[in-house]
Amino acid sequence: MQMTTTTNCEDYEKNLPPEQARPDYRRAEFLTSAAKFSQCPPDEGWEVAFAGRSNAGKSSAINSLTQQKKLARTSRTPGRTQLINFFTLGPEQRLVDLPGYGYAKVPKAVKDAWNRQLEAYLSERQSLRGLVLLSDVRHPLTDFDQQMLRWAEQATMPVHMLLTKSDKLKRGPAKSTLLTVRAKLSHLGELVSVQLFSALKHEGHKELIAVLDRWLTDQSVLEDLMDEDPMDEDPIEKA
Numbered sequence: 001m002q003m004t005t006t007t008n009c010e011d012y013e014k015n016l017p018p019e020q021a022r023p024d025y026r027r028a029e030f031l032t033s034a035a036k037f038s039q040c041p042p043d044e045g046w047e048v049a050f051a052g053r054s055n056a057g058k059s060s061a062i063n064s065l066t067q068q069k070k071l072a073r074t075s076r077t078p079g080r081t082q083l084i085n086f087f088t089l090g091p092e093q094r095l096v097d098l099p100g101y102g103y104a105k106v107p108k109a110v111k112d113a114w115n116r117q118l119e120a121y122l123s124e125r126q127s128l129r130g131l132v133l134l135s136d137v138r139h140p141l142t143d144f145d146q147q148m149l150r151w152a153e154q155a156t157m158p159v160h161m162l163l164t165k166s167d168k169l170k171r172g173p174a175k176s177t178l179l180t181v182r183a184k185l186s187h188l189g190e191l192v193s194v195q196l197f198s199a200l201k202h203e204g205h206k207e208l209i210a211v212l213d214r215w216l217t218d219q220s221v222l223e224d225l226m227d228e229d230p231m232d233e234d235p236i237e238k239a
């Protein structure tokens, strides 16, 4: 992942081909699942991943964002819970549902194996433009969150944190949790942003969509493509 500067979305959107316009999240469709990093679909275009300890509210957030009741349930299909699930939004734009741990008593060896896959995904996936990290507002910054933040920092991967189920707290305590979490993550500077989110009350959607839109139309992908020398293409691979 290469670091990109924050650019005004509207400015560069004018220069994007029409199919690379802001995604319509309601058009999300299940694409495929990967049991291992090596099974991910081609690493092209734009990708944003969602991660959270199980029960953090990830399925509810994805369903609410895409306005599809069943979409994230795909990830719940037995056998798919420990898979990386990919959803297409538009040409070359994908949402990715990363596995979380929690209620399932997963043996340590299995957890370790998964940790390696997640770390590989975060550090090596070129199309990954940012990570949405979901954490219950009533107990944020779990061990899982800290681990994801460490990997993201190592990979210089931008993180947008959703403090979920914000409706469970009154406005004052919710706001003060937001400020506390921001302060705790301030050492990460612009790499991390934090907001309150409620799938139930449909709060925080605009803020989330603004971040996703920016990541999923990140111009540097096009610049990378233009930089590619056609003579570099491997004729055997193309054949």
Ligand code: GDP
Pocket: 052, 053, 054, 055, 056, 057, 058, 059, 060, 061, 164, 165, 166, 167, 168, 197, 198, 199, 200, 201
């Ligand atoms: P996941 O395991 O991270 O996918 O979590 P889910 O989306 O399944 O949510 C876990 C539980 O939290 C479920 O009982 C949801 O109904 C509940 N939940 C999720 N989002 C919200 C929210 O915004 N507000 C409230 N009050 N409950 C929520």
